[in-house]
Amino acid sequence: MPVDAFLFDKDGTLFDFAATWNSWAADMLTELCQGDQARIEAMADAVSFDLEQQAFRADSLVIAGTNGEVAAVLAPFVTQVEETELERFLAQSAATAALSEAVPLADFLDGLLARGKVLGVMTNDAEISAISQLERSGVLDRFAFVAGFDSGHGAKPDADPLLAFCAATGVAPQNTAMVGDSLHDLIAGAAAGMTRIGVLTGMAEHSDLAPHADVVLPHIGHIPDWLDR
Structure with missing residues (x-):
């Protein structure tokens, strides 16, 4: 046809994907962890982001997942905001990512x-x-x-x-x-x-x-x- x-x-x-989203993710995790090293390590593990390489792994849910799905796995470590607010933050942050x-x-x-x-x-x-x-x-x-x-x-x-x-x-x-x-x-x-x-x-x-x-x-x-x- x-x-x-x-x-x-x-x-x-x-x-x-990598050129656009790896640096965004590093900045996003740094902002959300509020200087807590244990927290950023836990969040990076939750979204399969290699902190040393500053890059997503191939099995990351971020690759094809929704902001809601990403917010759900990060929410247990981001106690300063509600999950719905976290989802909104991810959307707004992604909208300004370097392309x-x-x-x-x-x-x-x-x-x-x-x-x-x-x-x-x-x-x-x-x-x-x-x-x-x-x-x-x-x-x-x-x-x-x-x-x-x-x-x-x-x-x-x-x-x-x-x-x-x-x-x-x-x-x-x-x-x-x-x-x-x-x-x-x-x-x-x-x-x-x-x-x-x-x-x-x-x-x-x-x-x-x-x-x-x-x-x-x-x-x-x-x-x-x-x-x-």
Whole structure:
């Protein structure tokens, strides 16, 4: 089936995961621990963040989880605020994270739009973070649909938020490609009946993604060549 629309994950797909989120996590944990070394070590362990390497491990729930899920595992160590306030802090903090685009996004997205493709973003991050980051990159207007886990459509790996994109844009699932760096993205794509494109700008290896993807590419910049295959 022809691919008429692309629904992108955000972190690890549009933006390189490690380059964007490792430094954010280090700063976030430092702020929350309030100078308590035992507390920062416990929080880092809870989200599988290597304090010595200043980097997430590949099994971190932060890679594909929601702010609510991250807040839930950090809450026992952040006694100075309620869990709902902690979740809000994570969303607001993420919205201002320093961004590292996987490829120059404006040119890449304009190239797809010139081919007549419909574009969207579905992230398990908060909607406010997604909109803020796409605005700061100057590409928000390229997307016909932007949703987070809190936009009312559910979260990946469920198919519902992907199908919401199709309903909003009028493109059938079988003519849509889900593009992502994690199993959550690809499992959701399969459940929605979409083509699944894995990319290696997140934490997963080719061997992790390949069994669940129709194709695995080094990064989203290879999509035009894949379309011309």
